[in-house]
């Protein structure tokens with residue numbers, strides 16, 4: 001049954017089915033203070049304790065039907081937190097018994113799920129802000145819980161904030177109530193069962209604008225119009241996801257554009273995707289992240305990994321559906337082109353981790369491993385390539401697409417392992433298309449794909465139409481770089497390139513020898529990459545310059561890594577700056593001075609990257 005190396009909770013003995021949060025948001029002391037009531041059901045006989053995960057929380061009392069229960073804490077560990085042992089007294093629960101436990105607690109400044117922002121860290125600069133990020137195992141620092149994706153529960157919440165701030169959660173808003181002159185209570189309900197890592201809260205000066213029949217974009221008023229414009233395609237993505245899979249089950253699909261320190265591109269919090277403001281490219285060129293988060297509505301949120309060792313079932317599947325959506329809307333050539341960019345990200349991460357590193361296996365072993373340390377493009381892109389390969393092996397989309405739908409129907413509401421996924425794949429293919437498909441599946445190198453570290457055992461062939469011009473231009477630059485002559489290049493080389501083609505061009509340049517300084521100067525003169533606004537382009541250009549030890553880029557890098565805190569950008573840039581001959585102390589100094597700007601998860605990772613060892 002349930003196995004999860006990242007939880008200390010007795011998940012085999014009891015299961016949370018619902019929780020109710022009552023919290024007051026205290027910006028002055030930077031704490032969330034209140035109660036959580038967990039509704040639990042016993043899964044076995046003779047249960048006399050409940051063990052919950054916590055991390056940097058203060059627990060004041062635990063009670064059952066108004067009667068106080070004894071509790072104590074286990075040892076504090078580095079990343080898994082502290083177990084909370086709740087003694088049920090002389091009760092011995094039998095299978096199916098239901099109990100409610102009410103826990104009075106507060107978060108602390110060390111709670112890693114919560115980032116408290118000063119007004120100066122927001123766009124408007126007038127009001128404080130807070131947001132949470134629970135994936136992978138930070139929900140335990142927001143509330144005492146069974147912090148494992150193998151447990152799925154519904155939740156309701158009442159969040160008290162001071163005016164004029166507004167609270168939003170990964171749930172449906174069901175009402176607001178005035179509390180005295182100064183405060184307001186926001187009420188929420190999530191009726192679809194979710195894992196703990198999808199509980200999310202944001203509080204700030206938030207305004208909304210409707211962008212579709214079931215979608216509102218929320219953000220600070222200063223950037224609301226830009227955000228509404230950028231994400232105009234949202235409904236099209238949802239509708240395409242519904243055609244590919246099953247009807248959208250969550251009611252609303254809202255977007256929250258966060259302040260700049262948000263550490264991820266997006267987080268698929270149900271009913272309310274969180275996204276980084278670095279997507280606001282002003283040309284709608286980075287909205288594939290929204291297609292990605294929408295795809296999680298099925299893959300991850302409805303069908304969930306049983307533990308973090310099978311994380312690829314969330315992310316590989318989501319990449320696969322994201323690219324199907326993009327293919328339907330923008331053509332297969334475009335979606336194959338995206339896959340080429342993804343392959344390159346995979347190569348880079350596997351190089352960084354080391355190709356023998358067991359954490360680069362699609363299904364890594366995570367006993368005693370912090371899931372954050374394992375985060376890379378492996379579950380995303382190796383996972384995508386695995387599914388792409390399987391699709392080909394079984395005969396193409398004609399056979400694979402009906403299976404995708406069936407997969408969601410079979411596992412909606414459940415948490416599954418790779419074995420369960422594989423068994424259903426086999427049984428579906430054989431039942432619907434005969435034993436010939438079983439034979440085809442038998443040809444797959446399952447162990448190589450799932451358990452071996454390094455690059456996948458098979459390299460998929462993607463359509464190269466859109467990549468061709470990028471490759472050729474990069475090749476010309478590479479030979480010009482050796483000759484030291486750059487007269488042949490002009491602005492028109494890339495005038496008809498999409499943003500993504502420019503990205504692939506820069507990716508190709510990164511695969512060659514570093515550019516000479518005259519080459520960098522010449523390229524910047526014709527293509528103006530130093531002043532580009534698009535965050536993905538800016539990122540690649542700065543990488544190229546850092547690898548070439550081109551010091552005039554240093555101030556641009558410092559600016560970029562201190563004006564946004566998305567880990568995809570800041571971690572590699574800090575690492576590369578640290579690795580230049582003259583930028584190492586600048587990297588460390590910049591990080592130390594701006595540490596409080598970053599989300600706690602990002603700060604911990606950057607610290608590991610450049611300050612330790």
Ligand SMILES: *[C@@H]1O[C@H](CO)[C@@H](O)[C@H](O)[C@H]1NC(C)=O
Nearest residue numbers: 490491492493494495496497
């Ligand atoms: C870019 O496209 C325009 C319009 O289609 C065309 O006139 C121009 O020649 C193209 N430029 C290049 C360099 O291919």
Ligand SMILES: *[C@@H]1O[C@H](CO)[C@@H](O)[C@H](O)[C@H]1NC(C)=O
Nearest residue numbers: 548549550551580581582583
């Ligand atoms: C590093 O700085 C020194 C002194 O300013 C300079 O001479 C040297 O060229 C720089 N190194 C690189 C790789 O630019």
Ligand SMILES: *[C@@H]1O[C@H](CO)[C@@H](O)[C@H](O)[C@H]1NC(C)=O
Nearest residue numbers: 562563590593594595596597
């Ligand atoms: C980063 O640190 C520098 C130096 O202390 C400071 O001037 C700057 O405002 C900081 N940036 C942010 C975004 O906090």
Ligand SMILES: *[C@@H]1O[C@H](CO)[C@@H](O)[C@H](O)[C@H]1NC(C)=O
Nearest residue numbers: 575578579584585609610613
């Ligand atoms: C950061 O730079 C220092 C040299 O200052 C080096 O010893 C260390 O290995 C670098 N860290 C990483 C992770 O590359």
Ligand SMILES: [Zn+2]
Nearest residue numbers: 292296315318
């Ligand atoms: Zn994702």
